Amino acid sequence: MFTHLHLHTEYSLLDGACSIKPLMARLKELGMDACAITDHGVMYGVVDFYRACKDAGIHPVIGCEVYVCPDMDEKQSQFREYSHLVLLCENNEGYKNLSRLVSEGFTRGFYYRPRVDYALLKKYSGGLIALSACLSGDLPKLLLDGRDNEAREMAQRYVDIFGPGNFYVELQDHGIPEEKQVLPRLVRLAREMDIPLVVTNDCHYLTAADADAQEVLMCIQTGKTLSDPNRMKMTTRELYVKGEDEMRALFPNFPEAIENTAKIAARCQVDFDFSTTHLPKFPLPEGETDAFAYLRALCEKGLRERYGEDRSDARERMEYELGVISGMGYVDYFLIVWDFIHYARTHGVGVGPGRGSGAGSIVAYCLGITSIDPLKYSLLFERFLNPERVSMPDIDVDFDYERRGEVIDYVRRRYGADHVAQIITFGTMAARAVIRDVGRVMDMSYQQTDQIAKLVPFELGMTLERALSLSSELRRLYEGDEQVRAVIDTAKKLEGMPRNASTHAAGVLITSEPVVNYVPLQTNDDVVTTQFPMGTLEALGLLKMDFLGLRTLNVIMDSIALAIEAGAEPFTSEDIPLDDAGVYKMISEGDTDGVFQLESAGMKQFLTNMKPENFEDIIAAISLYRPGPMESIPRYIEGKHNPASVRYETPLLKPILDVTYGCMVYQEQVMQIVRDLAGYSYGRSDLVRRAMSKKKHDVMAKEKENFIHGLVEDGKVVIPGAVRNGVPEQVAEHIFDEMTAFASYAFNKSHAAAYALVAVQTAWLKLHYPVQFMAALMNSVAGNSDKVGFYIQTCKKRGIRVLPPDVNRSQEKFSVEDGAIRFGFAGVKNLGHGAIAAIVAERQTGGPFKDVFDLCERVAGVAVNKKCIESLIRAGALDGLPGNRAQKLGVYERAIDAAGKRQKTAVRGQLSLFDMDAEIEIAPPPLPNLPEFSRRDLLRMEREVTGVYISGHPLDEFEEALSKLEVNARLLQGLSEEADGGMSWDQRTVSMGGIIAERKLKATKSGTMMAFVQLEDMYGVTEVLVFPKVYDRFSALLVQDAPVLMTGHLSVREEESPKLLMETVRPLGEAAESAMPAAPARRQGNGEKKLYIKAPDARREEVLAILETTPGRIPVILVSAESGRAQRTPQKYWVDEGYDYFQLANLLGEQNVIYK
Known part of the structure; x- marks a missing residue:
């Protein structure tokens, strides 16, 4: 029997x-009962x-194709050579030893590749079987090079390392000429040295037909x-699972x-343990046992x-939870989490709620x-830790973004650096992304690739197969265009494969033994x-924590510090009230920039x-503004503003849903309905919720019967059922079906409540300490000039x-000064921390700088160089000193050179007569007589x-006209924060105004x-993007610094910034008067308007x-663009005479909004 x-x-x-799932099907098809993995x-x-x-039902053989070099500690170009x-x-x-080898290949031996050497192989050879590998192995390379004696020595070296019977000479034949040359030499060597032979195929793809897909993958x-004639190519098409x-x-x-x-496969018996939890023990303080x-x-x-x-209710809940925690063996878990959070709080590191x-x-x-x-907001313990479903608890913690690393370092010190590791994550080629990748490799144009990718419906977990079944337009292109078919067929073979590996943003693993005893590193x-991602670590029973960095915590802490500095009574974030009416009024007005x-624009709308009035409304808003639940928003708003419209199918629902005006919003509500209407335990209710959210139809069918009619086992009523509790059968069935439809979209209220708390805290700080809040906010985004620019406009x-830098x-950092915000040095390019520290320190000790010469004399040196001074002048930081910017730019280099010479002279002790007299001051040379730059240049x-x-904006004169446009850079930057990722804006026709900051021309293939x-x-x-035909027409207007109004359609792609595909452009000065569409407001004809x-x-919804949003008495007729069918809307969608049509006109085009 042959085994790969x-x-x-x-x-x-x-x-x-070789994708793992399709590989299993291929092996079954070939009748194989075992296989190895050797990545x-x-x-x-x-x-x-x-x-x-x-x-x-296939026997797994665990392995790896490692890179071997003579000395893994040598990392110079002459030592780059390695073998397989x-x-x-x-x-x-053997598994533990392989993990150690692969780990040290990265942590110690990495040089272009993760390398091990022969000494390390010897150290960790136990339980391993070695094969001599492909043409890149030591033996084939030496034999092909005519170094037969060295090949024998190398073979003996491997036999000595792994032991007789544990090293095999590997034979391959993929039709490569060098393989045919070396094969008889390998056989001769093996037989002369009594080393066993083994045959392999170097499998890189599943079938012969997949060779092209693998070529695309390498591209x-x-x-x-x-x-590309210079691309890397495989020299054979035989690398498939034969x-x-x-x-x-x-x-x-x-x-x-x-x-x-x-025989080798039968010898390889590795078992993974998925039933044991490997929680580290918490080190108790002295005296505690x-x-x-x-x-x-x-x-x-x-x-x-x-x-x-x-509070007897609180004590009762605590006792219950402690019992569950102890019974499930998670006492140490809670102590570990408490300990590092306690460390953070006592060391001034911000911790989220x-x-x-x-x-x-x-x-x-x-x-x-x-x-x-959790009692006040009806949050359920069983949603977190379910005694009826054994699984690791999962507490994720937000920390101050800048000091998160300190907490991880503390954990390393507490448990040992070799017991703590961060966690890998893989970026995969999802449906849209893989089309873009494959389309580019197969020379499809950007526009066509983009068109195909956007026909893939935007949905979590979308696959190309499902996209073809849902999108008739995609299916039409696939069936009618050979190139499109080739791209999609290839993309289907690569879809879902990992594209890259990176460090998970938050995950940290803590183990009782050194991490490498459990997983490779x-x-x-x-x-x-x-080397294992989070889900795999959890399956192996290992403790992973999420240490997240949240910039908003920095904003809150810095705002509070600045407020106290400004004279406020000392307070903490936990002192911020959640019932401040002014906060909810501000939020209701959409004044939530920075909150x-x-x-996001959609959330503001x-x-x-909604007009939120209390904390519960904010929890609901965060939960509802997502794909799926958004459909409930009109019903929620109607119920909130018109309580009489709220209807409950049974009075038992009112205590559960009244907080959300009759709408199901939270996962916890599903659990409460199952418990209160049908008599489920909370633990079992969570199992039902999970089954619904994961669409486990067989489980749901069984639970539906239990929910309606109950469950009796051995004559005992385990679940009473809704009917026993007085709910009519038909009503119970309808409620269950509604829960089932909703559960996959339902949000975790515990999570929403915690984030709502942060939202209200930031809103309260913005309302009561606006200057301090905005300064802290700009400090939190200091590395993102677009966001800083936006918040400057918000201010x-x-x-x-x-105020400009000074x-x-x-x-x-940004600081508060006399009710204003002063721009910080850190926001000026070319100023490192050392230069900033030198300037601030000299200013504190020697007083204010008098002029550019004084500045250069006192700070010029290693930390503050010419580039630093130039940047300060250009930023306007020297505008408060004598002279204009042109004069300072004309003299600063000479000032620095002169200061440098005086410093060197002083060091050598060469003092002039004047230097010896401290009473004599040398007047600085005069500034050059230069006119100031134009405002635009400044x-x-x-x-x-x-x-x-900072001091102004080139578009200030057009500010009023630009404010009438719905779309601007800020809105586009925020699309990724929208509930649908901004995809509803894709292909939308919009107008945008601005100046042309940069223009690059590129010749197309034609x-x-x-x-x-x-x-x-x-x-x-x-x-x-301005494509050729449009560019030919408007090139004269597309010049540097020109203020223009552009119209075109948006291109919104996953993981990319939105782009405007321009169709027309005109000077902004001409467009200013007509920037806001007026056509829809004109009345036409007679009779009822x-x-x-x-x-x-x-776009109907x-x-x-x-x-x-603006109810009135003027009827609205909605016409379908597809069918032409006209329908009079219900009266709640009618508008008043003063209705502002611009938003609709901008959304649909002026010609599609007519008042007559």
């Missing part, structure tokens, strides 16, 4: 194309492979196209080598602080892990990470319609002055060195010219949501 022992899955990134230098996929094999070696795990000792890796007959036909003279494959007693004491203390002495389902635990609340009262940018979770609207007043200088305009333009408005920069709106069916 040399195979590269998709985890040989952008090289192997290049990594073990990313071994657990996925193992589980897939077990599910398919296949290692297979004979047992669990994606190298950034090449198939038509059947036994094919392998025997290739090697008719080596039956024993074929049989050896099965019982972890549970210590946890209880901490909870008792927290209970008194949170609730006082007389909680996230995820952990906010539903009163134990977490009493320990200070979370800051949300690697380094990403000098950070030690696991956590509430600042929702909030102005301007609110009457908050933003060498005599600025601090490192602004441009500021922009070049700070990324933003020889015509197109332009890439950077359009800059008051809020940032938008990329504009109506508003006619022609809209695509897909969006149009109705807009109309609903």
Whole structure:
């Protein structure tokens, strides 16, 4: 029986194309009962492979093709050479040793590749079987080079390392000439030295037909196209998973080598343990011996602080939770989390109020892990930790973005650096992304690739197969265009494969033994990470935590510090009230720029319609503004503003749904309905919720019967059922069906409540300490000039002055100064921390700088060089000193040179007569007589060195006209925050105004010219594509610094900034008067006036949501753009005479909104 022992899955990134699931089907098709995984230098996929094999009834062989060099510590170009070696795990000792080898290949031996050497192989050889590998192995390379004696020595070296019978000479035949040359030499060497032979095929893809797809994969890796003559190519098309007959036909003279494959597979017996939890023990303080007693004491203390002495309901809940935690073995888990959060709080590191389902635990609340009262907001412990479903608890924690690393360092010190690692994550080629990748490689034009990709419906987990079934237009192109078919067919083969590996933004693993005893490790940018992703680690029973960095915590802490500095009584974030009416009024007006979770354009529109009045409304807003639940928004708003419209199918629903005006919004509500109407336990109700959310139809069918009629086991009523509780059968059935439809979209209220708390805290700070809040906010985004620019404009609207940088007043960061915000030195390019510290320190000790000469004399040196001074002048930081910017730029180099010479002279002791007299001051030389730069040039200088305009904006004269446009750079930047990722804006026709900040021309393949333009408005920069025909027509208007109004349609793509595809352009001065569409407001004809709106069916709900905001008496007729069918809308969508039609006109086009 032949077994594949040399195979590269998709985890040989952008090289192997054997996807694990299809591989199982291929092996079954070939009648094979075992297979190995041997990815290049990594073990990313071994657990996925193992589980897939077990599910398919195939015996898994765990291995890796490692890179071997003579000395892994040598990292110079002459030592770059390495060879391949296949290692297979004979047992669990071998698995641990392979993990160590692969780990050290990264953490110690990495030089272009993760390398091991012969000494390390010897150290960790136990339980491993080695194969001599492909043409890149040591033996083939030496033999082909005519170094037969060295080849024998190398073979003996491997036998000595792994032991007799554990090293095999590997034979391959993919039709490559060098393989045919070396094969007889390998056989001769093996037989002379009594080393067993083994046959392999170097599998990189599943079938012969997949060779082209693997070529595309390699082009994606190298950034090449198939038509590139210089691209990396495979020299054979035989690297597929062959059947036994094919392998025997290739090697008719080596039956024993074929049989050896099965014998090796049978020897390889590795088992992974998915049933044991490997929680580290919490190191108890001296004098404490019982972890549970210590946890209880901490909870008792927290209970008194949170609730006082007389809350029996809180004590009862705490006792219940402690019992579950102890019974499930998670006492150490809670102590570990409490400990590092306690460290953070006592060391001034900001900690969030909680996230995820952990906010539903009163134990977490009493320990200070979370800051949300679960009793007050009906948050459920079982949503977090279910006694009826054994799974690891999962508490994710937000920390101050700048100091998160300090907490991770503390954990490393506490448990040992080798017991802590960060976690790998893989970026995969999703449906749209893989079309773009494959289209580029196969020389399809940008426009056509973009068109195909956008026909893939926007839905979580979308596949190309499903897209073809849902999109008739995509199917039409696929069936009618050969190139499109080729791209999609190839993309389907690569879809879902990992594209790259990186460090998870938050995940940290803590283990009881050294991490490498459980999982292989690697380094990403000098950070030690696991080679297994989060889901695999959890399956292996390992403890992972999410340490997230949240910039908003920095904003809150910095705002409070600045407020106290300005004279406020000391307070903390937990002192901020949640019932301030002014906060909710501000939010209701859509004034939420900078407010956590509430600042996207769509969310603002929702909030102005919703008019939130309390904290529960904010929890609901965060939960509703997502795909799926958005459909409930009109019903929620109607119920909120008209309570009489709320209807409950049974009175039992009212206590559960009254907080959300009769709408199901939260997962916890599903659990409460199941419990209160049908009598489920909370634990079992969570199982039902999970089954609904994962669409487990077999489970749901059973639970539907239980929900309606109950469950009786052995004569005992386990679940009473809704009918027993007085709910009519038909009503119970309808409620269950509604829950089922809703559950997959339902939001975790615990998570929403924690984030709503942060939202209200930021809103309160913005309302009561606006200057301090905006300064802190700009500090939090200091590295993003677009956001800083936007918040400067926000300050301007609110009457908050933003002052330019000033060498005599600025601090490192944005600071508050006399009710204004002073631009910080850190926002000026070319000023490093050392230069900033030198300027601030000299100013503190020597007083203000008098002029440019004084500045250069006192700070010029190693830290502050000419580039620093130039940037300060260009930023306007020296505008407060004598002279204009032109004069200072004309003299600063001489001033620095002169200062340098005086410093050197002083060091050598060469003092002049005048220097000896301290009473004599040497007057600085006069400034050159130069006129100041134009205002536009001054602004441009500021922009070049700070990324933003500070003292003004080139578009100030057009501000009023631009304010009438719905679309600007800020809106586009925020599309990714919208509930649908901004995809509803794709292909929308819009107008945008701004100045042309940059224009680059590019020749197309046909020889015509197109332009890439950077359009800059008051809020940032938008990329504009101008295709050849449009460029030919409007090239004269597309000049540097020209103020223009562009019209075109948006291109919104995943993981890319939105672009404008320009269709027309005109000077902004000409357009200013007509920037706001006026046509829809003109009345036409006689008789009853109506508003006619022609809209695509897909935009119907969006149009109705807009109309609903301004009810009136003028009827609205909605016309379908597809069918032409006209329908009079219900009266709640009618408008008043003063209705502003601009939003609809901008959405649909002026010609589609007519009042007559």
